[in-house]
Amino acid sequence: MITRHLDDLLGVRTLVLRLVHADEAVIGRGGRVVYHVQALDEPRPGVLDTSPLPEWESLVAPNPLRSTWAEVDGPSRIIEWAGGILGARDAVQVKTWNLSCLIRFPGAWAKATPRFCGVDADIIQHVHRYDATLAPAVLGQSPDDRWSLLAHAPGIDCWEPDQATVDSVVSRWVTAQAALAAEAGELATPSVLPHDLAAGIARLLPRVDLDADELAALDRLIAGLPDVIDELDAAGLPITLVHGDFHPGNWRSDGTNRTIVDWADAFVGHPAIDIKRLQDFLPEDRRDHPAEVWSRAWQREVPGSEPLRALRPMSVLSPLTYALTYQRFLDNIEPDERVYHADDPAFCLRAALQAWQAVRIDARGWGS
DSSP: HHHHHHHHHSSOOOEEEEEEEOOTTOOOSSSSSEOOOEEEEOOOOSSSSSOOTHHHHHHSSSOOOGGGGGGGTTTHHHHHHHHHOOSSSSOOOEEETTEEEEETTTEEEEOOTTTTOOOOHHHHHHHHHOOSSSSOOOOEEEEEETTEEEEEEEEEEOOSSOHHHHHHHHHHHHHHHHHHHHGGGGSSOOOOGGGGGGHHHHHGGGOOOOHHHHHHHHHHHHHHHHHHHHHHHTOOOOEEOOOOOOOGGGEEEEOEEEEEETTTEEEOTTTHHHHHHHHHTTTTGGGGGHHHHHEEEHHHHTTTOOOOGGHHHHHHHHHHHHHHHHHHHHSSOOGGGGGGGGTTTHHHHHHHHHHHHHHHHHHTTTTT
16 A cells, blocks of 8 residues: 555556554554655655755665565566566565565566575475475576565455354365474474474563563473473374464465465474464464364374364464564564564563463463
């Protein structure tokens, strides 16, 4: 909408490069923002204030953490690359922020990701070896640039998935995860393993704005993690590829074809993270069915496993995992764009504390 308005106002095509300022008086995703925008031709005379901005030099100064698409001509390079594969097609910039640049073409999408995230096309190609319909077709990729060109996934985003969609997506993803477990160590994605959480959280705590009581409670949680992880391990599930953001808004369905999109947050970890992510996005009265589908699927793939046993410990371990994930984002994006995630590590740590307290009561002594 921003570029559409600017295109009409300026009489030329524009592309958003990056966020340079968000009103600090507004918490969360809202308020007044300032973007760095590139006009692809000379704007219509008389519509822009041409007075030099006093902060212009600092605004355009290089930053080592700046994403490739946030540089001048960055989105244009992606469009040109995709056009070399697709041929001449109209391109519409849909989203540009600290984790991706997304450009829509008729029948296809180009996506750029930062160097600390996965490359959608690369991850999808691994998934396709076990289910060619679970993710969009790969039309092209540039690994060095971390660009993916993917076929359009038909249908709508499944924010309110019906039972058939849950059954299809969850069971098929479990089947692929079970197969991918054998090659988890070879995947070009980050690893966030349960047994590494204690050390990672201990390093994170001095960097997060928490009060003394919260820090003391988190120290006790860290000391109790071995018991929680032992319970997770007792479920008998393998370490494998995790989608990382397995909420239904990242599913697409036309009623017949059902695909998972947005694979750049994928990492190697425990598969219960994905079902926990899904449950967190559903109303409480709709969370049991996906868990049952997920459990039956894993029992088929790993006979003798007890998948549901993983859910209670994962209620603690999942927010800890995401606390580290969000901090990794913050450490690798330039300061102007950290506003999106600045509060997320602390939020996740507080969620882990709440879950741990519930688990300790329910399990009669975990982490005591």
